Amino acid sequence: MMMRLVRRVGWFVFYASLIEFAVMLVFIVFVRYDAFYDGTKWNYTSYHGHSTPNLQTFYPMLQDVGVMMVIGFGFLMTFLRRYGHSGLGCTLYLTALTLQLALLADGVTTANDGYITLNVISVVQAAFTCAAVLISVGATLGTTSPTQLLLMALLEVPIYQINAYIGYRILAVVDHGGSIFIHTFGAYFGLGFSRSVLRRVPVKDHPREVSGYIPDMFSMIGTLFLWVYWPSFNGVVESGRSQGRAVINTYLSLSASTLAAFMFSASTHKQHKWTMVHIQNATLAGGVAVGAVAGLMIQPWGALLLGYFAGALSTLGYTHLQGWLQEKFGLHDTCGVHNLHGMPGLLSAMVSVGAAFFASEANYGKELYLQYPVMAPAINISSSLPLIPELEDVAPGEGRTAEKQAFYQALATLITLLMALTAGGASGLLLNYMPFDPMTWPQLYSDAPWWELPEEEEQMEEEPSNSELGKIINIQVGQLETINHPRNVKVGQLETITHHSAVD
Incomplete structure (x- = not known):
């Protein structure tokens, strides 16, 4: 009965329907609006007040993050010549699925009276989870079926939430x-998944x-x-001066990584030309590298230096x-997420340890206890400093020392690496079996098995002959061979120009 249904609708529809039905059921039973948005509690805030974040404060930046997920990540994954439909489409459906799963997974830790309550911050945190999943997808782009990606997201979201809970809530x-918790986790989960799922293909x-020229554009x-x-x-989760520093530091770091990407791309090319894969990715490494310390007092020159090193490292x-x-x-990495997210994420983690x-109060003043709440004294410092409004909401901390905070920053990074690689590898092993619709060699990097394409595109999707295999070069990895007519061949970091033997 089940196999008859699968043959009728396909594995993707079968699993997607089960997941969406289960998610809807959980939403019906356990998910509600925050009390401030709940129309049945009209006078609730008059008597009890509310802690719901201001929508007007967070929604503009949340829109920006949404654009990054759907348009930014989506188009970034269209560089493969025959996989553009899937790059965009999978980004959209995974964002939609992960948003729902993340709201539930994160809500478990913040449930109130047995219900998961939603506000704008809930959606912000869910968007961060989407980013981690999409980063993981980059490592396996074109080598995993839509069904495998669907189930990968289902497995990754709770592991991501557990890791984030350990880092943010337990280790502070x-x-x-x-x-650390988005870029590093997403990159190494994806790499572990890719290494395991491609054992047979x-x-x-x-x-x-x-x-190709157009896909790269x-x-x-x-x-x-x-x-x-x-x-x-x-900067979306920051506020006040910290948010201002996050915006400034990120722009500076991005500008430096962009210049570094152009410089190192040309300097490593035999003919001193730029390579598009570097410009598409390494220019963004500064945004990753500054992330862990974006709102801290790293000084403008520190943001520039960090971005420059990140751009160079990525290239x-x-x-x-x-x-x-x-x-x-x-270790196959289609989009090079290790270069854009993995290594710059680890660089940012190391800088966060030093920061x-x-x-200390010498370089932060009393704002130190806003940036590192657990370093606040065990007594309520705002009661002795009533003239500093920003400290009114600072709760008593643990009196944690700077050295101990640095240790926890390093420990969280190590835990993230271990959890990501282990969970990613285990997920890849699990989803490599037939009920999960694994890819075959002819299906790799092709839209044809999953999309209805125009007739001329269908013809171009036909398998190349064996004689052509040596003529077409892997764009990312850089395996170099020559061909027998003049053309430029893009090979990740290299471009070779070959000529007719008659010319020589």
Whole structure:
């Protein structure tokens, strides 16, 4: 009976229907509006007050984050010549699914009287979870079926929430823009997933893992949207002076990483040309690298320096590290998330350790206890400082020392790495079996198995002959071969120009 239904509607519709039905059922039973939005509690706030965040304060930046998810990430994933429909479409449906799952997973830890209550901050936190999932997708783009991606999101969301709960709630780690808990976790979960799910399918030198002039232009649209809106991502949960610093620091860091990407892209090319894959990705590395410390007193020059190192590190990751990791460890990373999110995220984590170690009232004043609440004394400091309005809501802390805070920043990073790699690898192993619709070699990097395409596109999707396999080059990894007619071949970090033998 079940297999007859699967043959009729397909694995994707089968699993998606089950998940959505279960999610709706949970929403019906357990999810309600915040008391401030609940029309049945008209006079509630008159008697009890409310703690609901101001919609007008958060919604403009939340819109920016939404643009980053759907347009930024979506178009960034359209660089593959025959996988543009799927790059955009999967981004949209995974964002929609993850939003629902994240509201439930995060709401479990904040439930009130047995109900999950929603406000604008709930949606902001859910958007952050969407970002982590979409980062993971980048590592497996074109190599996993829509069904596998659907189920990957289902498995990743609760693990992400558990890791974030440990970091934010238990260890009280500072990570303003999510460089540790979003970018690092998403990147290494995706890498672990990719390594496991591709055990049976050879992907190296696949003839369709190539880009083109038009796909690269579309992908660059995603880069530009991400670049413009990244300050909102890093600053949306901050307030006051911290939010202002987050916006300024992010813009400065992005500008520095952009210049570094252009410089290192040209300097590592044999003919000193720019490579589009570097410009699409490494220009954004500054936004990741500054994330964990975006609202802190790192000074403008610190933001510039951090962005420059991130841009250089990301570019060099594409030119030197990515191909080596695939060659030596079989670690396939379609979009290079290790270079854009993984390594810059770890860089940001290390900077956050140093920032916490040197944090003191000498460089923050009493605002130190807004940035690091657990470093506040065990008594209510606002009672002795009534003339500082910003400290009115500062609760008694733990009196944690700067050295201990730095230790917890490092510990949270290590826990994030271990959880992401372990959970990602286990998820990939699980979803590699037939009931989860794994990919076959002819289906890789192709829209044809999943989309109704125009007739001319269908014809172009036909499998290339064996003689063509050596002529088409992997865009990201950089396997270099020559062909017998003049053309430029884009190979990640390299571009080779070959000529007719008659010319020589």
